[in-house]
Amino acid sequence: MSDEPTASGDPAAPAPVEITIEAPTDPAYPVEVLLEEHPDPPVPGEPGTPGTPDPAGPEVPGTPAPDTAPVVPVSGGGQEEIA
Amino acid sequence: MQASDDDLTRTLRSGSRVTAHTTRLGGRDVSAQVQSWQLERSYSTDLPDAMRAFSGSSAAQLQLQVSGTGDTSAPALYSPWAPRSTGDAARPGQSVVHRYGTDGGVLPAFRGTLRNRSAASGTDSVQLTALDGAERLRGPADLPKPYAGFYWRRPVATATWCVDELLRQAGLHSCPPPRHPEFDPASPLTVVYASLHGGFAATYGQPEVVPDPRHYGWSRDGAPHEMALVPHAAAPDTNALTATWFPRSRVTVPGSRLFAEAWVNNAVGFGSTVALELDLNRTGTETGRLRIAVDFSTGQVFMHSGTREGSGWYYSWGVSALKEKRGVWHIGGLFDTVSTGTSVLPTVQPFLTGPDGKHYPCGPATFTDATAAQPAAELYQLRLVTQLATESVQLSTGLPAAPTATEFAQTGAWAKEVRLDDAILPLHAIPRVSGSQWEVLTQIARASMSTAEFDERGVFHWRNYTRFAKPPTAPDLTLTSVRDIAALTVTEEIDACRNYCVQPYKDWSSVKVTSGTTYHDTVVREIPGNASVTLKYVLADEEFDIGPPNVDDDQSVAPGFSVRFAAANAAGAAAVKGAVDILARREEGCLVLRLTNRTARRLYTVDEDGRPSVHIQTLKPSTEPVERQATSWVPGSTSERYYGRQEYCAEAGDWVQDYRAAQDLADAMRAAGQYPVPVLGDVEVLYDPAIQLGDVVRVVDTSGAALDTLAWVVGVKTAATAAGTVQQTLTLRGTRTNGVPADTGLTPDTPSDREPLPAGATYAAVAAAHPTLADLTATGSTWREIKESGL
Numbered sequence: 001m002s003d004e005p006t007a008s009g010d011p012a013a014p015a016p017v018e019i020t021i022e023a024p025t026d027p028a029y030p031v032e033v034l035l036e037e038h039p040d041p042p043v044p045g046e047p048g049t050p051g052t053p054d055p056a057g058p059e060v061p062g063t064p065a066p067d068t069a070p071v072v073p074v075s076g077g078g079q080e081e082i083a
Numbered sequence: 084m085q086a087s088d089d090d091l092t093r094t095l096r097s098g099s100r101v102t103a104h105t106t107r108l109g110g111r112d113v114s115a116q117v118q119s120w121q122l123e124r125s126y127s128t129d130l131p132d133a134m135r136a137f138s139g140s141s142a143a144q145l146q147l148q149v150s151g152t153g154d155t156s157a158p159a160l161y162s163p164w165a166p167r168s169t170g171d172a173a174r175p176g177q178s179v180v181h182r183y184g185t186d187g188g189v190l191p192a193f194r195g196t197l198r199n200r201s202a203a204s205g206t207d208s209v210q211l212t213a214l215d216g217a218e219r220l221r222g223p224a225d226l227p228k229p230y231a232g233f234y235w236r237r238p239v240a241t242a243t244w245c246v247d248e249l250l251r252q253a254g255l256h257s258c259p260p261p262r263h264p265e266f267d268p269a270s271p272l273t274v275v276y277a278s279l280h281g282g283f284a285a286t287y288g289q290p291e292v293v294p295d296p297r298h299y300g301w302s303r304d305g306a307p308h309e310m311a312l313v314p315h316a317a318a319p320d321t322n323a324l325t326a327t328w329f330p331r332s333r334v335t336v337p338g339s340r341l342f343a344e345a346w347v348n349n350a351v352g353f354g355s356t357v358a359l360e361l362d363l364n365r366t367g368t369e370t371g372r373l374r375i376a377v378d379f380s381t382g383q384v385f386m387h388s389g390t391r392e393g394s395g396w397y398y399s400w401g402v403s404a405l406k407e408k409r410g411v412w413h414i415g416g417l418f419d420t421v422s423t424g425t426s427v428l429p430t431v432q433p434f435l436t437g438p439d440g441k442h443y444p445c446g447p448a449t450f451t452d453a454t455a456a457q458p459a460a461e462l463y464q465l466r467l468v469t470q471l472a473t474e475s476v477q478l479s480t481g482l483p484a485a486p487t488a489t490e491f492a493q494t495g496a497w498a499k500e501v502r503l504d505d506a507i508l509p510l511h512a513i514p515r516v517s518g519s520q521w522e523v524l525t526q527i528a529r530a531s532m533s534t535a536e537f538d539e540r541g542v543f544h545w546r547n548y549t550r551f552a553k554p555p556t557a558p559d560l561t562l563t564s565v566r567d568i569a570a571l572t573v574t575e576e577i578d579a580c581r582n583y584c585v586q587p588y589k590d591w592s593s594v595k596v597t598s599g600t601t602y603h604d605t606v607v608r609e610i611p612g613n614a615s616v617t618l619k620y621v622l623a624d625e626e627f628d629i630g631p632p633n634v635d636d637d638q639s640v641a642p643g644f645s646v647r648f649a650a651a652n653a654a655g656a657a658a659v660k661g662a663v664d665i666l667a668r669r670e671e672g673c674l675v676l677r678l679t680n681r682t683a684r685r686l687y688t689v690d691e692d693g694r695p696s697v698h699i700q701t702l703k704p705s706t707e708p709v710e711r712q713a714t715s716w717v718p719g720s721t722s723e724r725y726y727g728r729q730e731y732c733a734e735a736g737d738w739v740q741d742y743r744a745a746q747d748l749a750d751a752m753r754a755a756g757q758y759p760v761p762v763l764g765d766v767e768v769l770y771d772p773a774i775q776l777g778d779v780v781r782v783v784d785t786s787g788a789a790l791d792t793l794a795w796v797v798g799v800k801t802a803a804t805a806a807g808t809v810q811q812t813l814t815l816r817g818t819r820t821n822g823v824p825a826d827t828g829l830t831p832d833t834p835s836d837r838e839p840l841p842a843g844a845t846y847a848a849v850a851a852a853h854p855t856l857a858d859l860t861a862t863g864s865t866w867r868e869i870k871e872s873g874l
Contacts, residue, residue: 032619076399
């Protein structure tokens with residue numbers, strides 16, 4: 001086994017999808033290398049959609065669902081924390 | 084005793100017994116088809132019978148004999164070759180629920196699954212055998228191996244934590260479970276889950292900073308669900324107790340939607356604040372920070388984005404109930420860093436549910452100040468900073484949106500099926516285990532003198548020896564020979580006497596940490612855009628756990644345990660941060676590293692010099708722990724005087740790693756065994772469906788053995804062999820002996836016969852018979868013949 005890095009090939013070429021099993025003669029060497037291409041980017045969800053309204057919660061502040069208080073708005077902010 | 088309603092209680096007190104039962108197979112009522120049944124519960128232990136109350140596991144067994152219905156025989160309905168439409172009700176693994184009682188009502192008696200069925204053709208009966216919830220614990224036992232214990236030279240877990248973890252693996256929960264336990268590239272993932280049930284060890288992730296045991300305790304009193312970390316004092320130079328965990332996946336920021344949560348009791352602790360902080364590994368030495376903090380004294384929630392070094396911005400929400408309502412709060416914080424840019428201003432949102440179950444939704448807020456921006460980084464660790472009792476900390480990533488109130492509460496996602504006991508046997512290193520979960524639980528029960536059992540409702544109970552070490556003063560039930568006891572046999576044996584008790588333990592106090600195996604990749608790995616590369620390394624079973632490596636940049640390098648990414652496979656190519664999620668998991672003897680490129684760029688695992696950059700290093704103990712032993716022994720004690728010195732040496736194992744724990748076990752064993760406590764075997768009593776293992780009964784026998792004592796129930800056998808007839812037999816262990824021996828009027832014989840032996844012939848007699856030596860020699864006699872016969 002060589003300690004030298006392998007040639008990278010043409011970066012523009014399609015990425016190979018293959019499973020390579022390599023002999024575990026050296027414990028420092030991985031015994032298996034698996035490459036997976038994701039059909040879609042693995043980024044979850046769309047950006048900027050936090051705070052999706054709770055379906056079980058109130059649609060309008062002041063009309064809370066059972067066991068749910070009205071939505072609490074942000075009351076303050078700054079550069080120095082208190083807690 | 085099981086709680087019963089008024090009708091059942093009245094019929095039981097009246098002494099009349101019109102028995103009744105209900106039996107369900109696969110959810111179908113087959114009560115009318117049950118010809119006979121027998122249910123048996125007892126503790127199984129390797130100790131003498133008299134110790135059964137203190138140690139062992141119990142797996143209840145139910146035997147049923149079932150008939151057919153109408154014109155169809157039982158074998159035709161339930162044999163292995165019967166039609167699936169009827170036979171599946173009695174297939175192995177099918178659910179069985181049995182209840183028994185009287186015409187006044189029935190109580191739960193058994194809940195389990197069928198183990199086998201036996202159908203004899205030509206008859207109208209099928210024999211079924213079922214085992215209780217222990218059957219749910221047949222999966223392989225697997226415990227994490229965190230290095231933080233010997234790294235910090237502090238306990239990282241307890242035997243109780245291991246019990247809880249094994250149960251969780253089998254789907255039996257004592258607190259809200261991990262939200263997203265299974266790894267699926269397209270689904271959310273829980274990257275840290277720490278129950279805090281007697282340890283900082285984690286189901287997912289691994290502990291990194293473990294606090295000083297002098298600053299905290301484990302308590303079931305006031306715990307949100309089962310057991311909580313209760314801080315007693317702040318660590319030096321801080322105002323709270325701090326523990327941290329590495330995630331199992333170092334997810335990237337920007338790009339992740341993270342949700343951190345915990346359960347706290349604001350009435351237990353030494354202060355009023357709790358905080359969860361996410362440390363982010365940025366380029367250089369700066370550490371990003373996302374934080375949720377709750378101050379119950381002011382009724383405020385704070386959410387912060389910035390750096391650990393002090394810069395940043397916060398938002399606060401005022402919730403007056405926080406300071407008004409004392410009790411268990413569920414707190415959570417959403418940190419949304421999803422963005423396609425190289426930096427993000429996070430959106431944050433707190434989640435709160437109060438002691439009365441009321442949910443307090445808080446509006447989301449997006450930071451606008453530049454100091455709150457989070458540049459490219461990877462999740463480094465989750466930090467708990469608490470002054471309050473805390474339980475069930477978890478951090479999840481990849482959420483599609485903010486959780487709903489129902490999702491936040493995990494409503495319907497779990498049921499509490501486990502009752503633990505106080506945390507015992509602190510562990511610096513979690514022992515290696517093999518076999519099934521039940522086998523390891525049994526092993527821990529034996530090592531810790533605990534009992535493990537499923538009750539009649541299918542709830543698991545773990546009880547420490549401490550439960551039995553305090554002699555009870557009041558019975559749950561009285562059994563008298565006049566009314567209840569049909570037969571009684573009392574035995575007492577010297578084998579049950581132990582007054583010199585030795586408990587071996589592994590002393591980890593002088594064990595330090597050193598580096599173990601080093602893995603250097605020999606190939607630069609290429610990760611195409613939006614693709615994953617999984618590397619699998621052989622990892623010996625004795626190696627301790629490794630978390631995902633840190634991502635190096637060109638300003639700071641984490642020695643030994645790191646990886647560096649660059650956009651070109653060349654020396655000098657600039658490092659890329661915040662682009663690759665790194666998941667580490669241990670499976671089937673291998674360490675699996677999954678590198679997921681979350682950008683469209685092709686990346687390479689290459690260092691500044693153009694060499695492969697995956698470097699992994701395990702940590703291991705500097706030396707083997709020393710085996711020592713704790714002894715409990717009182718020289719010249721009353722027990723020794725009457726019964727002699729009776730030694731008991733507990734089996735040496737890896738579960739006792741602390742002198743105090745070993746001494747406590749040895750003391751408990753001696754306290755339980757210094758006098759041989761009688762065992763009341765096969766006490767046939769008037770059938771009472773409310774009796775449970777571990778109950779204390781008062782046994783009064785005025786007609787036979789003339790006793791009046793309290794005893795623990797260590798075995799219950801109930802059988803109905805004919806319609807309307809139920810026979811119940813108990814095995815009992817006395818809670819105390821019948822006082823100290825007095826031997827009044829007795830003069831015990833000495834151990835050896837001290838009467839002098841016959842003296843034999845004297846010298847003078849021999850000399851008189853044989854005046855000269857020649858005369859004596861001429862007789863040809865041996866010395867013995869001369870001495871004994873006087874020749």
